[in-house]
Amino acid sequence: MSGIILASAVTLSQFFLVAAMACMLYRLVRGPRAQDRVLCFDALYIDGMLLLLTVGIRTGSTLYFEAALAIALLGFVSSVALAKFLMRGEVIE
Amino acid sequence: MNADLPVWAALLVAFFLILGSGLTLIGAIGAVRLKSFYQRVHAPTLGTTWGTGGILIASMIFFSVTKERLVLHEVLIAAFVTVTTPVTLMLLARAALYRDRSEGVVDTPGFDGPPEDDALD
Amino acid sequence: MTRLLPYPLLALSLLVMWLLLNGISAGHVVLGVIVALAASRLMAALQPEKPSLKRWSRIPRLVLLVMADIARSNIAVAHIILRGGHGKGVAGFVVIPLELRDRTALAILACIISSTPGTAWVEYHPGSGRLRIHVLDLVEEQYWIDQIKRRYESLLLEIFE
Known part of the structure; x- marks a missing residue:
């Protein structure tokens, strides 16, 4: 019983997250401006991290947690660098 | 897939999973539907607050029950995301304002204060 | 006290983070305390402004x-x-x-x-x-x-x- 509940909930939430990533990807391609693209890039890595956490629940392994933590760390650094680039056109001043 | 989970825990995990991913999806729909950039800045915050929170709570409940000890390391991701997303959003909003001003886009609020005061550093 | 522990809040949160990542055991508490002390000493070299919490x-x-x-x-x-x-x-x-x-x-x-x-x-x-x-x-x-x-x-x- 609990296996069925869990399996369907994980599948549904993975579907939601992939749909969210598709929406973000649409906006990333459409633009219209660079700041929209950076915003969507930022949201995309958050969604990817959440997807990894749901994969962790599906397989019952805590290994995915560490991958999610690494994605959160690296994604933040890159989107801050991109936002900084939009501000002045240079990453390092 | 673990089947040895009690039904109450499975229901709780399912509730938080669907709450979190549903909010993230609504935020993403907002990013497609909303008209201007400044409106779209609000959309991903749905996914980064209770969207992330819901899935992290689900993960905490699931691993605490299946491993039969308190698993709290998801708190680290929660703390990290709450501290970092505002930084990105603030930088992006300021960059957008700066670009709009320098290109003379209409409906951009005016620039008040001397240039060197234009930053919270 | 202030020389050994310049930033008590930072050291405490580093220790908590270490224990959350590695699991709680006697060995990890010792290791975590060492890491927290060393890292907060290194932080002192940057001389960040200390926030003053009143209440x-x-x-x-x-x-x-x-x-x-x-x-x-x-x-x-x-x-x-x-x-x-x-x-x-x-x-x-x-x-x-x-x-x-x-x-x-x-x-x-x-x-x-x-x-x-x-x-x-x-x-x-x-x-x-x-x-x-x-x-x-x-x-x-x-x-x-x-x-x-x-x-x-x-x-x-x-x-x-």
Whole structure:
């Protein structure tokens, strides 16, 4: 019983997250401006991290947690660098 | 897939999973539907607050029950995301304002204060 | 005490992070204490400005208030998005005159405003203390000025100044 509940909930939430990533990807391609693209890039890595956490629940392994933590760390650094680039056109001043 | 989970825990995990991913999806729909950039800045915050929170709570409940000890390391991701997303959003909003001003886009609020005061550093 | 532990809060949070990542055992507590002490000594070399907390007792109240507000505005923004992109008002900028000057308190206010769906921190002028935020559902400017000032700024002023 609990296996069925869990399996369907994980599948549904993975579907939601992939749909969210598709929406973000649409906006990333459409633009219209660079700041929209950076915003969507930022949201995309958050969604990817959440997807990894749901994969962790599906397989019952805590290994995915560490991958999610690494994605959160690296994604933040890159989107801050991109936002900084939009501000002045240079990453390092 | 673990089947040895009690039904109450499975229901709780399912509730938080669907709450979190549903909010993230609504935020993403907002990013497609909303008209201007400044409106779209609000959309991903749905996914980064209770969207992330819901899935992290689900993960905490699931691993605490299946491993039969308190698993709290998801708190680290929660703390990290709450501290970092505002930084990105603030930088992006300021960059957008700066670009709009320098290109003379209409409906951009005016620039008040001397240039060197234009930053919270 | 201050030479061994220049930043007690930082050292404590590093220790907690170490234990959360590695699991709690006697060996990891020792290792975590060593890492926390070494890292906070290294941090002292950067000489960051030390925040002055006046009233600790108000912090839990602020945290609960912010979490409840974020939950409420999550629902509000989800409604706006599902209804097709506009609420009762229009989206627009609001300028708020702030009395808060402490840097740490301002950083916390920035985190609160940016992570609440529906409001976004846009820019702040340290000279005049004016803050510009963007609001998704703007009916009345005065409502948002009162909201930010009364709910968050007064609590932050109590905690920090």
